[in-house]
Amino acid sequence: MSRLPLTVGIIANPASGRDVRRLTANAGLFSSTDKVSVIQRLLAAFGATGVERVLMPTDMTGIAAAVKKNSHGRQARDSHWPTLEFLELTLRQSVADTRQAARWMAERGVSLIAVLGGDGTHKAVAAEVGDIPLLTLSTGTNNAFPELREATSAGLAGGLFASGRIPPEIALRRNKRLLVRIPSRDLCEVALVDVAVSPLPFIGARAISRGIDLAEVFVTFAEPQSIGISALCGLWFPVSRQAPNGAWMRLDPQSSEALLVPLAPGLLQGCGVLAAGSLEPGVAHRLCLSSGTLALDGEREIEFNADDLPTVTLDSGGPLSIDVNAALAYAAQERLLAIGREHPQHPLNLAL
Amino acid sequence: MSTQLTADQLLHAYRVMRTIRVFEERLHVEFATGEIPGFVHLYAGEEASAAGVMAHLRDDDCIASNHRGHGHCIAKGVDVHGMMAEIYGKKTGVCQGKGGSMHIADFEKGMLGANGIVGAGAPLVVGAALAAKLKGTDGVAVAFFGDGGSNEGAVFEAMNMASVWNLPCLFIAENNGYAEATASNWSVACDHIADRAAGFGMPGVTVDGFDFFAVHEAAGAAVARARAGEGPSLIEVKLTRYYGHFEGDAQTYRAPDEVKYFREHNDCLMQFRERTTRTGLIDASQLDQIDGEVDLLIENAVRKAKSDPKPSAADLLTDVYVSYP
Numbered sequence: 001m002s003r004l005p006l007t008v009g010i011i012a013n014p015a016s017g018r019d020v021r022r023l024t025a026n027a028g029l030f031s032s033t034d035k036v037s038v039i040q041r042l043l044a045a046f047g048a049t050g051v052e053r054v055l056m057p058t059d060m061t062g063i064a065a066a067v068k069k070n071s072h073g074r075q076a077r078d079s080h081w082p083t084l085e086f087l088e089l090t091l092r093q094s095v096a097d098t099r100q101a102a103r104w105m106a107e108r109g110v111s112l113i114a115v116l117g118g119d120g121t122h123k124a125v126a127a128e129v130g131d132i133p134l135l136t137l138s139t140g141t142n143n144a145f146p147e148l149r150e151a152t153s154a155g156l157a158g159g160l161f162a163s164g165r166i167p168p169e170i171a172l173r174r175n176k177r178l179l180v181r182i183p184s185r186d187l188c189e190v191a192l193v194d195v196a197v198s199p200l201p202f203i204g205a206r207a208i209s210r211g212i213d214l215a216e217v218f219v220t221f222a223e224p225q226s227i228g229i230s231a232l233c234g235l236w237f238p239v240s241r242q243a244p245n246g247a248w249m250r251l252d253p254q255s256s257e258a259l260l261v262p263l264a265p266g267l268l269q270g271c272g273v274l275a276a277g278s279l280e281p282g283v284a285h286r287l288c289l290s291s292g293t294l295a296l297d298g299e300r301e302i303e304f305n306a307d308d309l310p311t312v313t314l315d316s317g318g319p320l321s322i323d324v325n326a327a328l329a330y331a332a333q334e335r336l337l338a339i340g341r342e343h344p345q346h347p348l349n350l351a352l
Numbered sequence: 353m354s355t356q357l358t359a360d361q362l363l364h365a366y367r368v369m370r371t372i373r374v375f376e377e378r379l380h381v382e383f384a385t386g387e388i389p390g391f392v393h394l395y396a397g398e399e400a401s402a403a404g405v406m407a408h409l410r411d412d413d414c415i416a417s418n419h420r421g422h423g424h425c426i427a428k429g430v431d432v433h434g435m436m437a438e439i440y441g442k443k444t445g446v447c448q449g450k451g452g453s454m455h456i457a458d459f460e461k462g463m464l465g466a467n468g469i470v471g472a473g474a475p476l477v478v479g480a481a482l483a484a485k486l487k488g489t490d491g492v493a494v495a496f497f498g499d500g501g502s503n504e505g506a507v508f509e510a511m512n513m514a515s516v517w518n519l520p521c522l523f524i525a526e527n528n529g530y531a532e533a534t535a536s537n538w539s540v541a542c543d544h545i546a547d548r549a550a551g552f553g554m555p556g557v558t559v560d561g562f563d564f565f566a567v568h569e570a571a572g573a574a575v576a577r578a579r580a581g582e583g584p585s586l587i588e589v590k591l592t593r594y595y596g597h598f599e600g601d602a603q604t605y606r607a608p609d610e611v612k613y614f615r616e617h618n619d620c621l622m623q624f625r626e627r628t629t630r631t632g633l634i635d636a637s638q639l640d641q642i643d644g645e646v647d648l649l650i651e652n653a654v655r656k657a658k659s660d661p662k663p664s665a666a667d668l669l670t671d672v673y674v675s676y677p
Binding site for chain 1: 356537541542543544546547549550555556557558559563565566568569570573574577585590607613627630631632633
């Protein structure tokens with residue numbers, strides 16, 4: 001039997017990075033052109049680390065088209081891009097496209113999926129791919145799950161792992177998740193970073209831009225340097241990604257204690273703090289409001305009323321992701337990127 | 353910006369969207385009889401955009417529309433019978449029956465006109481915004497154009513000038529996926545129309561045009577910005593049209609189940625009804641009552657428009673730039 005080519009997937013959310021926070025805060029733009037260049041940096045890194053084939057979905061915003069066009073260029077040839085294969089989707093221009101692409105990649109047995117998007121995009125991919133590791137890249141507005149990182153070095157870490165040169169116990173980390181359940185509506189949704197309970201009655205433009213629109217927050221982890229809803233806990237009750245527990249906070253504008261929080265880029269909001277504590281795994285929490293909206297990973301997604309009685313539960317069943325720092329530290333220690341005399345890019349082989 | 357709308361505001365928004373839907377569905381039927389002159393381009397499916405933006409505007413705020421303008425007119429408060437009579441080419445129309453579907457205008461309501469020239473509304477709106485700024489009012493001006501219009505030079509020039517002069521302007525790109533029969537993902541080079549805002553130094557956002565609340569929230573933020581003297585914004589509203597580019601368009605360029613899918617999954621009216629009644633802010637019977645009132649309104653508008661008189665030959669020489677003896 002012939003060996004299957006070493007294959008990884010790349011999923012870029014074409015919609016990320018252009019929501020209402022350009023109007024309500026000072027969020028920047030992550031254009032389709034920028035996403036194309038991030039993918040091409042990944043392809044160069046994958047090509048250099050032995051990945052043979054890359055799967056990508058098509059999209060309505062020209063990302064796949066531009067990558068395909070550029071795959072015939074000199075850069076692609078000189079940096080030995082992997083072979084590209086595109087999935088022809090019936091595009092719905094919603095999260096359904098991301099989920100469909102992720103399922104297709106899982107069926108094709110990819111070693112790794114690189115995800116370009118925000119917390120929401122990563123959550124959608126994670127829901128479909130089981131234990132296929134994610135290489136997370138932030139192209140959203142304010143993200144906590146994917147770190148802000150240069151795609152070339154992230155791609156090297158991912159490629160070295162996919163090609164078997166970094167052991168999983170070094171390269172991979174298991175993430176926590178939050179499960180939101182409404183049994184009467186047969187609903188079970190996942191969040192990777194935070195669930196916020198808001199008195200706002202409608203999903204609207206999704207982002208939450210005011211401190212007074214938050215009543216309660218649950219987080220899987222909260223880092224002080226983060227931005228967005230998890231920054232609230234990050235600056236009051238921080239919890240690391242590795243800790244088994246998460247955190248919760250209850251908020252009230254009438255509270256005497258308050259905290260200044262960066263809810264979005266350039267947007268600092270005062271939030272009244274009532275109480276905070278550790279969120280233990282496996283315990284289903286009722287919400288402090290009987291009706292309102294639930295924001296999962298920063299975006300209002302679920303409208304609920306008094307009949308719904310949603311619960312939030314922390315568990316350790318989140319996706320595997322590449323720990324880029326740990327993977328590259330190992331690569332340095334083992335000199336994994338050292339090249340021999342036969343390598344075409346060895347300086348002695350370059351025709352100067 | 354929050355979405356804390358009062359029950360009255362919610363009911364008004366529903367009435368606007370429902371009026372547009374029934375108006376357009378009825379025109380679809382009536383146009384097939386051959387009684388209506390010229391072309392009509394129907395707005396059905398896109399109602400949340402007009403209603404969500406116009407909820408923030410006053411009569412002294414100006415808008416300029418495009419060829420698909422009925423929804424913008426209704427949402428801006430133009431009289432429904434006056435519009436219907438105009439489309440039928442009758443003397444009782446808002447432009448005395450001499451404009452037709454693509455030239456409905458009503459300055460009293462700040463409606464500068466539908467427009468048969470693609471992208472031509474944007475420069476008009478820059479003028480209106482400049483007027484508001486020079487007069488020192490806090491009025492705003494809003495240009496509606498489509499994905500096709502977003503490729504027009506006039507729109508780029510208007511966006512540039514609005515930004516250079518820091519004018520109280522909104523550019524609303526209603527991206528329904530097709531410029532006539534040409535797919536926007538083929539013809540719009542940067543694909544996300546909102547991304548173009550960066551080139552003109554203004555914020556650009558994309559919103560779900562099937563969701564009234566999403567449009568309402570983004571437009572509210574942009575209007576507040578404009579009224580506060582902070583300059584123009586671009587909002588790309590992603591939506592779909594339920595009918596062809598014009599009535600009679602065979603739509604061979606669309607996937608067979610495309611419209612069916614959107615009607616079943618992304619109907620702004622259905623979504624609005626489900627969500628407002630579930631929150632308990634609105635009772636379904638209140639919406640049913642509006643449905644009945646709107647049906648009657650449109651029925652009366654059509655019946656009256658059909659029996660209204662046509663303009664006379666002498667009317668040809670009125671309302672023109674040159675006076676004739």
